[in-house]
Amino acid sequence: MDPGHPLKALLQLQLGSDSYAVIHLPYILASLTAESLVPSSHSSKWTARINSLLHSKAPDARWAGLCIAHKSSVLSKSMMIECAQSWIGIALPVLSKKESAPIICASLRLLRVIFSAATDVPEFQRQVATPNVSKFTAALIPLAEKHVDVELKILILSTLALIIPLYPTPHRTSHPALSTLCLGFLNGNPFKPPNKVLTSAASRLYAVLHFTGGKVGAANLWRKSVDDTLTFGWTSFLSLRSTFLVDGRLPTTQAGAATEEPLLSIPLNLDRLRLTIVVLCDLLKTTTHRPVQVPLGPLTKFALALLSCTTDDKVDQYIDPGVRAMEAALTPQIWKSACSLIVCLANCVGHHLSSSLTRIVTYITFHLEQHLTSAERLPFLNTLQVILAKCHPLHSTVVVTRLARATLPLISVVLAKQADVRDTENDALGRSKKSKKRAREFEGDEIFKISREVVCSTVEEGNELLAAFSVVRLVLLNPNLSPAMQSISxxxxxxxLLTLPQISPASLSPDLKLHPLVLERVQELSAELGAGSTGGMSKTLGLVVGASLGNTHIYQDLEVLLHPRLPPLVRSLPFVESLSLFRAEESQEEADACESLGLIPSEGKSHTPDIVTVEPPPVPALPLSNKSPAVPVVAQIPVAQIPVTPATSLLARPQQSSQPPPQHSEPGEAPVLSPPPEKSSHEAPAQVDMPMLIEEDEKNEEMPAIDLGSDSDSD
Known part of the structure; x- marks a missing residue:
């Protein structure tokens, strides 16, 4: 005998008595390994000690024996096959007796391993597993219905969901009882919050009951389950919209539902609608022996009905205002259920959902255009990420352009607006907005202003910002996007990309991890924009390189930009001449779109602040100061020459030729373009210091007037 064998030490010390086995059970389970259970001279003594614990009269000793047997079965398949017959005879009757919950759970886990771990041994399956698995299921069904322990119910439902696909034929006669068991947990409960773990386990069990029909009848049972679930979901949905129009008319109220109390029926039907989506998703994710035809039409119709819900439908007849208010408050939860179903459909059927993609995106775009909270917009953005990636590209230019217009304001919140910054500063200093006193600003003073609002103050807003950038990336990949919206995007x-490095992580979100995630996503998107064509690379390469220094994840994309060794991209992108990266190049359509999206102030508002513009620095270029400007500014030089230090925006207006050039207050500070003061006709214009301009601006200067009266040759 080996004196150092681990089983020998456990048998002599920790398993010396039943009380020792209970006390040292955690150490015993942690000490067991697959190597220690290799067949040896101690194996027979080990199994004999386990059997003695299983036959003990003390409940704690039996519980310890069941736990050790379960651990041994998991680590040693040969030991489990050898002792399975005797262990089944001990553990199976426990399920029908009045035992404590820990003993029942331990017996259940042991039988679960025995029936599922040796499916590749036909003789064991024929002699041991198959004759006992039907008894095992028959004992679990009443136990799940009558026992009050929720954890035990979850274990029973998950065990049945594992066993039924392995032994479908013995469970054919148990199909009605199993179906009734599942539907009892999936019928909804209006009195307490739903236990999502319990209902999810019941849904997974319901999704595998079609295996009991065999290879031929499983497809019919699966389709019947889908149809029954859809009918159940339609009934719950129409009960939640009794005061709103559905397909242009009020839903017909059932005879029994007319007398129900709204305070009970509305929470009940909302829970039933949630369970319907859970069951449909599990049915779509399950496997079948043979290919089945997915009812994509009815499923899409149901999802679109949920997605098209609004709260402003007008009804001619009298309705209860209290019921209507309660149903209107549930509309965001109905949208969330619709998004979950659409995401599941996109993941399961893929591009087959493309026929309904236009309607789905239209509904989602309509909701994004409304005034919703971040928590309400987030499911729509997550749905767009999936369907735009799984389905074919949108063929409608109107729909994809409208989607881009609805998504751009969600990412432009990072760009500070001058009016918002000034209002925040005035509020922080305690001044009135109509005060005529000029605020004294000092360099670096913005660091000490702790009253500035955080861009993403909640977790939902941060997730919304990340999801919005992902949606914008997928929209820019669509070839049918209008050139104007593509340019603005x-x-x-x-x-x-230029503003984020100048924003501290604490100013972006209380969660400091959000800033690097957003910056990384923007850098990847900018690299993709720059890799579209050689003309685009010439304008965006400087920005991408400057903003991505220190980010090792994007070096591969930069290598492709600098040394392209790959063939050009297959997708067709507009040439650089059709993209206006500056306000001076944009068309009237782009200017109107920017104004409607709130990216630039409108012309007619008297309180609109002046637009700040960065002029090209003199040659040699002086370094700009680290002071962040009050508003996003625009550079009037090629993008590759823009310094990355200040927060710069490409959305400000260009310098008008009728205004005098800006004055430099300090050598390293960005010049500010201010409107000229009104002057009378007899007053001489004031002299200003003209900065050194580059050659491009000199070409745009007006030609001096020619005095025909003065002739030098007349003398």
Missing amino acids: CRVTLSV
Whole structure:
């Protein structure tokens, strides 16, 4: 005998008595390994000690024996096959007796391993597993219905969901009882919050009951389960919209539902609708022996009905205002259920959902255009990420352009606006907005202003910002996006790329991990924009390189930009001449779109602040100061020459030729373009210091007037 064998030490010390086995059970389970259970001279003594614990009269000793047997079965398949017959005879009757919950759970786990771990041994399956598995299921069904322990119910439902696909034929006669068991947990409960773990386990069990029909009848049972679940979901949905129009008319109220109390029926039907989505998703994710035809039409119709819900439907007849208020408050939860179903459909059927993609995106875009909270918009953005990636590209230019217009304001929140900054500063200093006193600003003074609002103050807002950038990336990959919106999207993305390094992580979100995530996503998007064509690379390469220094994840994309060794991209992108990266190049359509999206102030508002513009620095270029400007500014030089230090935006207006050039207050400070003061006709214009301009601006100067009266040759 080996004196150093681990089983020998456990048998002599920790398993010396039943009380010792209970006390040292955690150490015993942690000490067991697959190597220690290799067949040896101590194996027979080990199994004999386990059997003595299983036959003990003390409940704690039996519980310890069941736990050790379960651990041994998991680590040693040969030991489990050898002792399975005797262990089944001990553990199976425990399920029908009045035992404590720990003993029942331990017996259940042991039988679960015995029936599922040796499916590759036909003789064991024929002699041991198959004759006992039907008894095992028959004992679990009443136990799940009558026992009050929720954890035990979850264990029973998950065990049945594992066993039924392995032994479908012995469970054919138990199909009605199993179906009734599942539907009892999936019927909804209006009195207490739903236990999502319990209902999820019941849904997974219901999704595998079609295996009991065999290879031929499983497809019919699966389709019947889908149809029954859809009918159940339609009934619950129409009960939640009794005061709203569905397909242009009020839903017909059932005879029994007319007398129900709204305070009970509305929470009940909302829970039933949630369970319907859970069951449908599990049915779509399950496997079948043979291919089945997915009812994509009815499923899509149900999802679109949920997605098209609004709260402003007008009804001619009298309705209870209290019921309507309660149903209107549930609309965001109905949208969330619709998004969950659409995401599951996109993951399961893929591009087959493309036929309904236009309607789905139209509904989602309509909701994004409304005034919703971040928690309400987040499911829509997550749904767009999945369907735009799984389905074919949108063929409608109107829909994809409208989607871009609805998504751009969600990412432009990173760009500070001058009016917002001034209002915040005035509030922080305690001044009135109509005060005529000029605020004295000092360099670096913005660091001590602790009253500035955080861009993403909640977790939902941070997740919304990340999801919005992902949606914008997928929208820019669509070839049917209008050139104007494509130009604006590129400019906003590059503006955010320049602004983010100047924003501290605490100013972006209380969660300091959000800033690097957003910056990384924007850098990847900018690299993709720059890799579209050689002309685009010439304008965006400087920005991408400057903003991505220190980010090792994007070096591969930069290598492709600097040394392209790959063939050009297959997708067709507009040439650089059709993209306006500056306000001076944009068309009237782009200017109107920017104004409607709130990216630039409108012309007619008298309180609109002046637009700040960065002029090209003199040659040689002086370094700009680290002071962040009050608003996003625009550079009037090629993008590759823009310094990355200040927060720069590509959305400000260019310098008008009728205004005098800006004055430099300090050598390293960005010049500010201010409107000229009104002057009378007899007053001489004031002299200003003209800065050194580059050659491009000199070409744009007006030609001096020619005095025909003065002739030098007349003398």
